[in-house]
Amino acid sequence: MTPADTVRFRQGSGRLCLDLVRTLRHRDTAEAVEELAEPSDLADWTRQFWPESPDAGPSLDTGPALASGSGPDPEAGSAADFAGPRVGGTDAPAVPSPDRALVASARELREAIAHLVDAARQGGGTAVDPDRVRSVNLAAAFATPVPRLEASGRLRWHADDPVRALLSLAAQDALELVVSPAATRVRMCAGPHCGALFLDNSRPGTRRWCSMGTCGNRAKKNTFRGRAVTAAAQD
Numbered sequence: 001m002t003p004a005d006t007v008r009f010r011q012g013s014g015r016l017c018l019d020l021v022r023t024l025r026h027r028d029t030a031e032a033v034e035e036l037a038e039p040s041d042l043a044d045w046t047r048q049f050w051p052e053s054p055d056a057g058p059s060l061d062t063g064p065a066l067a068s069g070s071g072p073d074p075e076a077g078s079a080a081d082f083a084g085p086r087v088g089g090t091d092a093p094a095v096p097s098p099d100r101a102l103v104a105s106a107r108e109l110r111e112a113i114a115h116l117v118d119a120a121r122q123g124g125g126t127a128v129d130p131d132r133v134r135s136v137n138l139a140a141a142f143a144t145p146v147p148r149l150e151a152s153g154r155l156r157w158h159a160d161d162p163v164r165a166l167l168s169l170a171a172q173d174a175l176e177l178v179v180s181p182a183a184t185r186v187r188m189c190a191g192p193h194c195g196a197l198f199l200d201n202s203r204p205g206t207r208r209w210c211s212m213g214t215c216g217n218r219a220k221k222n223t224f225r226g227r228a229v230t231a232a233a234q235d
């Protein structure tokens with residue numbers, strides 16, 4: 001599996017919890033699209049957003065005791081593997097297909113996170129629904145992925161229940177975000193019908209688009225077309 005095959009969901013909002021919120025595309029519009037509809041969707045999401053191993057530094061020689069029975073990973077530490085930022089996929093564990101109840105819980109968690117983030121980004125003056133707070137707290141209580149040094153000398157992230165572990169990580173990320181000053185830096189994309197949230201890390205705090213590659217680019221083209229129409233009308 002190549003990294004390109006594993007990037008199915010939109011990412012790059014700057015926070016795992018916001019990337020989860022984005023799995024309901026075109027939120028609050030008539031064109032809303034559910035990306036976590038099936039158990040296989042949630043398994044794919046888990047694989048895509050699974051924490052990556054650190055990509056720098058040498059692999060440790062863990063000695064014959066740990067290494068016995070498994071040779072060094074020939075892919076480990078290869079510079080060609082890390083040509084750019086990468087999310088999940090190649091380092092993801094085997095993800096057993098979750099049951100439908102867990103898919104429903106994941107969607108409920110996502111909506112609870114969206115609710116809390118929405119309240120927080122408006123400065124915290126909005127009342128939050130205690131049931132939704134409970135949902136996020138509950139999800140955050142499950143064991144998150146833990147680092148493990150493998151026989152190959154690489155560090156990889158493990159969990160007995162990968163789906164719940166990654167949802168827990170997203171829930172914890174949300175809890176941390178909504179009480180931090182960064183919450184007021186969460187913006188909604190200015191693209192029409194986009195509705196994606198992202199963390200604005202720009203120095204002036206004026207980022208408008210979830211991605212320059214999609215919504216930003218579309219807006220630039222529309223502006224250009226608008227100018228061309230105006231110029232043609234004036235000819």
Ligand SMILES: [Zn+2]
Nearest residue numbers: 189194210215
């Ligand atoms: Zn957008």
